[in-house]
Amino acid sequence: MAFDYDLFVIGGGSGGVRAARIAAAEGGARVGLAEESRMGGTCVIRGCVPKKLMVFASGFPEIFKEAQAFGWDVPDMAFDWPRFRRALETELDRLEAAYRRTLQNAGVVMHDARAVLEDAHTVRIATGERFTTKHVLIATGGWPFVPKIPGAELAVTSNEMFHLPALPKRVLVVGGGYIASEFACILNGLGVKVTQYYRGAQILRGFDDEARGHVVAGMAAHGIDIRCNRDVARLEKVAGGVRAVDMTGVAAEFDLVLYATGRRPNSGGMGLAELGVGMGASGQIEVDGWSQTAVPSIYAVGDVTDRLNLTPVAIREGHAFADTVFRGVATRADHDLVPSAVFTQPELGTVGLTEEQAKALGPADVYVTTFRPMRGAFAARPDKVLMKLVVSVATGRVLGCHIVGPEAGEMIQVVAVAVKMGATKADFDRTVAVHPTMSEELVTLRKATRRV
Numbered sequence: 001m002a003f004d005y006d007l008f009v010i011g012g013g014s015g016g017v018r019a020a021r022i023a024a025a026e027g028g029a030r031v032g033l034a035e036e037s038r039m040g041g042t043c044v045i046r047g048c049v050p051k052k053l054m055v056f057a058s059g060f061p062e063i064f065k066e067a068q069a070f071g072w073d074v075p076d077m078a079f080d081w082p083r084f085r086r087a088l089e090t091e092l093d094r095l096e097a098a099y100r101r102t103l104q105n106a107g108v109v110m111h112d113a114r115a116v117l118e119d120a121h122t123v124r125i126a127t128g129e130r131f132t133t134k135h136v137l138i139a140t141g142g143w144p145f146v147p148k149i150p151g152a153e154l155a156v157t158s159n160e161m162f163h164l165p166a167l168p169k170r171v172l173v174v175g176g177g178y179i180a181s182e183f184a185c186i187l188n189g190l191g192v193k194v195t196q197y198y199r200g201a202q203i204l205r206g207f208d209d210e211a212r213g214h215v216v217a218g219m220a221a222h223g224i225d226i227r228c229n230r231d232v233a234r235l236e237k238v239a240g241g242v243r244a245v246d247m248t249g250v251a252a253e254f255d256l257v258l259y260a261t262g263r264r265p266n267s268g269g270m271g272l273a274e275l276g277v278g279m280g281a282s283g284q285i286e287v288d289g290w291s292q293t294a295v296p297s298i299y300a301v302g303d304v305t306d307r308l309n310l311t312p313v314a315i316r317e318g319h320a321f322a323d324t325v326f327r328g329v330a331t332r333a334d335h336d337l338v339p340s341a342v343f344t345q346p347e348l349g350t351v352g353l354t355e356e357q358a359k360a361l362g363p364a365d366v367y368v369t370t371f372r373p374m375r376g377a378f379a380a381r382p383d384k385v386l387m388k389l390v391v392s393v394a395t396g397r398v399l400g401c402h403i404v405g406p407e408a409g410e411m412i413q414v415v416a417v418a419v420k421m422g423a424t425k426a427d428f429d430r431t432v433a434v435h436p437t438m439s440e441e442l443v444t445l446r447k448a449t450r451r452v
Contacts, residue, residue, distance in 0.1 A: 001121075004133060005029075006133070007134070007136075008032045008115075008131060009136075010115045010139065011041065012039040012139075013043060013141050015041075015139045015301040016137065016302070017033075018319050018322070020033045020106070020108045020322075027326025029326045031106075031108045032108070032111060032123075033103065034123070039103070044092070049091075051162075053091065054162070054186045055345075061077075065379065070378070079190055085163070089162075111127075113127050114126040116271050120136075120296075136297060139300070140265075140270075140304050141314075142266055142303035143263060143265075143266040144159060144260070146259045146261065147261060149233065149234055151242075154237055155242075155257045155258065155259040158258070168192060168241075169192060170241070171193070171194050171257070172254040172256070175197075176196075176228070177260065178344075180196065180198070181203055183258060183260060188223055193223075195224075195225040197246070199231040200228060201228055201229060203226065207354065208356070211350065211402040211404055212348070214404045215344050215348050215404055218346040221382065231246060232244050232246055233246060241256065242256070244257055264282050264283055265283040265303060265306050266303075267283045268283060272293075275295055277293045282306060284306035290320075290321070302317060313335065313338060320333040337419055339416035341408060346406070347406065349403040349408035351415060351419050352400030353390055358390045358392070358399050358452065363393040364390055364399060364452050365448035366449050366450050367388065368449045369441050370387075371385055383405075385403075385405030385406070387438075391448075401416075403415075403442075411438075411442075
């Protein structure tokens with residue numbers, strides 16, 4: 001059978017674009033790609049990139065304070081949200097255009113429309129056009145989840161946070177994951193009074209307990225009102241904004257309520273289950289180690305599979321798929337020892353096992369230090385950095401590393417190389433420190449704090 005395409009990709013985010021480009025430019029495939037929103041997907045348009053730019057913007061007040069301690073005469077500054085928002089939107093336009101050029105230069109045919117599957121080899125897009133394809137790749141990512149409570153329509157999600165007409169004065173952030181915690185810090189840094197509700201006992205569930213406790217202490221010290229074991233029962237429209245009533249009946253008013261209670265795979269209404277594609281309870285597409293579904297011609301990568309929801313992982317999965325199917329190089333994406341960062345203030349970088357995970361596997365030595373970094377200490381700031389190594393007693397191998405402090409994400413990327421290679425604590429000890437730096441503490445931790 002002659003197909004219109006060798007590959008049709010549904011979703012123009014990081015994973016889908018990488019797969020399309022490699023399949024076309026390096027695999028010689030005829031590739032079509034459909035995206036119903038903006039090219040670049042969640043990360044570029046409504047996620048990692050605009051969020052990190054907002055993190056940068058929100059950090060300047062503290063920088064200005066430090067500058068004064070270092071002898072600079074810093075005049076009073078005021079944040080101009082509309083000006084920042086215009087600059088942000090210009091940058092997102094530039095990035096989207098770059099993504100389009102990349103696809104165009106690779107020979108990928110782009111369709112700016114929603115796509116669904118009619119059968120295992122036929123795609124129908126919203127224009128009414130139908131295309132046959134030998135292979136289909138679903139890369140539609142995730143979508144914010146808002147619980148069905150009375151007044152849920154009064155809340156916004158992370159999707160809308162980059163396009164607010166004005167900054168609110170009082171915000172309630174509902175959720176305890178990294179998106180909720182990051183936005184709580186961003187808004188706080190921009191001068192917004194922030195309250196954060198989380199239904200569990202402590203925010204940032206799943207991260208190392210000691211490290212997340214350090215983050216929480218820092219957030220609270222900077223003025224964020226974190227209220228755990230608290231959830232919203234309903235939202236009500238009032239003259240001053242939105243009233244949030246919690247499960248005990250206690251009410252408080254805010255100008256804006258942001259729901260960041262997780263994301264769900266964006267897989268609905270595509271005709272997948274009807275074709276025999278396995279679907280999980282949350283809508284995730286079930287795939288094997290090669291990103292292939294139960295229908296041989298249909299594959300899926302990225303957040304829609306709910307394996308490890310990080311942009312670089314989606315890119316690796318998309319690349320591995322293209323290598324395997326179109327370049328004849330059998331490749332499986334590696335989901336082991338993937339580093340990550342939480343861009344809170346203070347920032348958290350992590351790779352490998354938490355102390356709790358290591359303890360469950362066998363005896364481990366834990367090395368921890370907290371200290372005031374030179375720059376902050378000189379400016380009389382109370383903030384402390386945390387450095388932590390989790391080491392196997394049996395092998396001496398460094399099982400995990402957790403850093404809380406300025407540029408933790410930058411540091412953990414380099415540490416992750418050593419951890420991925422199987423470096424031991426002795427390897428860290430043999431490495432000469434770079435002085436004076438924060439990161440030198442990672443190679444000067446001589447005595448274990450405790451054994452678990």
